[in-house]
Amino acid sequence: MSERLRAELARVARTFGDDVTFTLERPRDPSHGDLATNLAMQLARRDRSNPRVMAERVIAALDPSAAMLAGVEIAGPGFINFRLAADTLAQEFQRLLSDGPQYGRSRTSEPRRINVEFVSANPTGPLHVGHGRGAALGDGIAALLEWTGHEVTREFYVNDAGVQIARLAESLWARVQQSAGRPAEIPEGGYHGEYLKEAAAELLQREGEGFADLEFAEGLARCRAAILAIQRAEQDGTLADFGVRFDVIASEQEVYDHGEVAAAIARLQDAGLTFEEDGALWLRASAFGDDRDRVLRKSDGSYTYLVPDIAYHLNKFRRGFDHAIDVWGADHHGYIPRMQAALKALGLPDGWLDVALVQLVRVVRGGEEVKMSKRSGDFVTLRDLYEEVGVDAARYWFLMRRSDSHLVFDIELAKSRSDENPVFYVQMARARMSGILRNAGRAPEDVTGAIDLGVLGADDLGLIKKLTQFPETVERAAREHEPHRITTYLDDLARMSHGWYHTSRVLGESPAVEHSRLLLARGARQVFGNALTLLGISAPDRM
Template sequence: MLLKEKIKNLIIEVLKNKKIELIEFEVEKPKEEKFGDFSSNIAMKLAKILRKSPRDIANDLKEELEKKDEFKKVEIAGAGFINFYLKNDIILGILEEVLKTKDDFGKLEIGENKKVMVEYISANPTGHLHVGHGRGAVVGDVIANSLIAAGYDVLKEYYINDAGKQIENLSKSVYLRYKEVLGEKIDFLDNGYNGEYIYDIAREIKDKYSGEKNKEFDSVKDFFTEYSLEWCLSSIKKDLNDFGIKFDNWFSEKSLYEDNKVLETMKELEEKKFIYEKDGAKWFKTTDFGDDKDRVVIRDNGTTTYYASDIAYHENKIKRGYTKLIDVWGADHHGYVKRVKASLEALGYSENDLDVILVQIVNLYKDGQPFVMSKRTGNFITLRELMEEVGKDAARIFFIMRSSDSQFDFDLEAAKEQSSSNPAYYIQYAHARICSILDKAKINLDKPRNYKLELIKEDEEIKLIKKMDELKEVIELVSRNYEVHRLVKYSQELAGLFHTFYNKHKVLTEDEELTEARLALLLGVKITLKNILTIMGVSAPERM
C-alpha cells in the first residue's frame, strides 16, 4: 500500500471514531519538505459540514492522529492543512517491501483482471514503418505495459489495413517495377509507391520467378498483391520486433469482409434506423451523436467505405469480450474520434467504452538542422534508420519523454550523448552504476539477510526510499490517464536522487553493518529502476 493511502486510511479511521461524515479529501506530498512528508486538506473539506473553522477541526483531528504509531509528529499549517512527519521505520518498510517483492514491486491489482484491448500503430502494410509510426508504437506499447502492471488483462493488437485501394496500388507499383527490372519501359503510376523498397520486392520476384509473372496485370494481380503484402508485413514485424514490440494479435481488415461482418454491422445500424439512402449511397446519421455532418458508409456503386469496416472492427472488439478499447492514432485523425464513438453509441454501447489517444508528429533534427530524407523510402526517415542512428532504448525513451499530445523535436545528437542531459543514458547509467557497486561489494544479496536498515537515516537515503514508494502511484496514474511521459520523469527523478546520494555518501565503508544496509538500499533502487525500465520497454544494462 502507498504511504499516502496508509495515511488516508488513518484519517478515515479517526473520522469514523468521531462519527464524522466521510467525504472526499486529498493526501499529497507538500511542495516544500519543511511541511512534512505528506499533507491533507481534510479540515478545509469538513469546515462547511461541521460549521467550524478549518484550524479548529485540524486541531481536533491532530489530537487523535498524534496517537498513531506511524507519525513522528503532526502539525497544523496555514488555513488548516494537517502536515504529517513519518517515523523512519515506516519509511524503511517500503525498502523491505521492494527487497521482498523484487520484480513484482510496483504491480497493482486495481485492474481486477478486466479485459482491455490496446490497438496501436496499425500502419498501412504498404512499406516501411517511419519515425511517426515509432512514436505511436512506443506510446501504445507503454500504455499496454502500464495497464498490465496495474492488473488488467491486456491484449496488444495490430489492425492490418489489407482491404483498401492502397493494397491494389502497392500491388500495381511492384508489378510495374518488376516489368522495369526485366528491361521493359514503363509508365509509372502518378500515385504509385516510390522508394527503393519497391525495387527490392520487384528484384526479389525476378530472382525467384524470372519472367514467369510478366503477364497482363489482371491475371497476376492476386500474386503481386499477396507477395507485396507479405513482404511489407514481414518488414514491419521485423522492425517492431527489433524495437521491442510484440503484438498478441494481428487482425486482418480483409477478414471482416470474408466473414461478412461489415455488411452485418451495416444491417444492424439500418434496423436501428441510423442509416438512410441519399443520392444512391447509404449514410450513417452521425449528426445524431454530435458529428458536424452525416457520413457515407456504402457508396453509390455498392462498395463500403473505410469507415464502414472501422465500425464493424470496433464492434468486433467489444464482441470479443473487451470492456475497454484503447486506440492510439496519429493526431491527424482527431476528426475521426467522434465518428467512431458515434458508431459505438448507435450500436448500443457507450462512447466511454473507447478511449482514443492522439499522438502528435515528430520532427527530426541532426546537427541543428531538420533531418527528413530517407535513403530507403526517398521520403520519410524509417524507424529502422532511427534505430540504427540512436539505438532502440534511446529512441523509445525520447519518444515518450514529452506528452504525446504535443509536437516533439527529436534531436538525434542529444539521443546519442553520454551525459546527464540525455535521459536514456542518465537512467540506464544509474542502473549500471549500481550493478557495478553491488558487484564490487562481492556480497550475495540474493540470500536472505538481516539488514540493519535502521542505520539508513541520511536525508539522501530517505528521499530515495520515498521516491521508490511513488512507483505504484505513477503506474496507477498512467493506467488511468495514459500520460506515459510521467514514467520517464519519474525514472529521471529516481536516477537523480541515486546520483546525488552516491556523490555524497560512501557505500562501501569500514562499518560492515552500514555497508550492508546501504547495499540493500541500492539493491532496492536497482529493482525499482529495472521494473520501470521494463514497463517502458527499455533494457536495464549491468555495464555501460
C-alpha cells in the same frame, strides 16, 4: 504506504457524510510532514464552516493506530499534515527488497480485459519515426496496465483492403512488366519507390519468367498478396527488433470476408440510425456528438473507411474486452467524434473506447532539422533511427514527453555518451549501483538483512523515500495512460542517485553504515531495473 491512512480518512469522511472527495498527497515541503489531506477544507466548503475547526473534528475522529501515525497537525488554511511512524519507511524499503522484480506491480481492485491497438500502419511502406513514437507509447501503456493487474492484448490492425493497397499491387505489377522488358507505366497515384523494383525482380526469380505473362487480374491478385506479405514481414521485423510484439494482427480484409462490414451496416440501418441522400447512405452521427452526418456507403456502392473501422471495433467489443485504447497520430484527431458517435449509436458503453493521440516527431541532427521527404530520400525510417542511436535511446526518447506535446528528437544527443543524454544518465546511475555491489564482492540478492535508518544521513533517506514512491508512480501512470511519468520519475531518481553516489561513501564506512548503504544500493538498482524493464529498455550493469 499511504493506503491505510487513505482508508482511515475515507472512514472518517463517511461519518461526516458520504459525498466528500479529498486528496491525500505528499507535500512538496518536507516540513509539512509525510502526507497531507485537504479533507477538512472540503468538508468546510460543503458546510460553509471554518476549515480549521473542521480539521479538529476530523482529527478527533481519527484512530491514529489504524493508520500508523506518529504525528498529526493542522496547518495553513486547514490542511491536516501527517507524520508517519518512523519504521514505516524502513518497512516499505524492506518490501522493495523482498518483492524484487515484482516491486511496483499491483493488483487493481477492478481488473479489466483491455485491448490496446497501436501502430496499425498501412502496409504500403516502411515504418517511420512517428510510428516509433506510437509503438513506444502503445507498448508502454500496455505494460503499465499489466503492471497494475489488468489483462492486456496488444493489437495491430492492417488496412489491407483499401485503395492504397490496390495502387501498390498495380504499381508492383507494372514493375514486373518492366522487369520482363515490356513497356508499362506506374499508374496514376501509384508508388514509385525503388523497393518495388526489387520486389518485382524477386518475384520473377521465385515464380519464373512466366509470371509476367499471367492475365492481368491473376497477376494483380498475386502481386497484391506478395507485396502485402513483404510489407508485413518488414514491419513486423522492424517492430520485433524494437522490442515490440503483438498478440493479435487484425486484418481489415478479414473483417470484410467474414461479413462483419455488411452486418455492421445492417445493424445501423435496423436501428434507424441511417438515411439515404444523393444516392449515398449516411450515418446520423450528428445525433451522437459529431458535427455533421457521415457517409457510410458512397453513391458508387463502395464503403467509406469508417464502415470497416466500425465493424472492426464491434469485433473487438464482441471478443469481450471491457475497454479499448487506440493510439492514433494526432493528424487523425478529427476522426474521433465520428468513431465515438458510431459506437455510441450502436449502444456500446460510454468510455469504452479511449483514443490516445501522439503528436508528430521532429527529427533534428545537431541543430539542423532532418526533412522527412520520401521523395528526396533523406526520409528517416524507424529502423534507421534505432540502428543509429540504439533501441534504448529511441524508446526512452519517445516516452520522455507527454504524448500530446510535440517531440524534438535530437539524433546527436541521443547517441552521445554523456550526462546530457537522459537515457545514458539513467542507465549510468544504475550501473554505478551495480559497480558498488561488484566492488564489495557481493551479488545483489546476497545483500540481505534489515536497513538501519538511524545510521544514515539525509541523502540516504531522501533516496529511500524516492525509491518507495515507485509503486504509486506506476499506478498513477497506468491510470492516466501516461508512460512519460515513468521517465520523469527515472530522471529525478537518477539525479538523486548521482548526488548520493558522490556524497555518501559506501565501502570502507563503519560496518553498520556500509551494510545499510549496500542495501540501499541494491534497492536502487532494483527500482531502476524494474522501471527500465517496464518501458522495454535494457538495464546494463556496466556502461
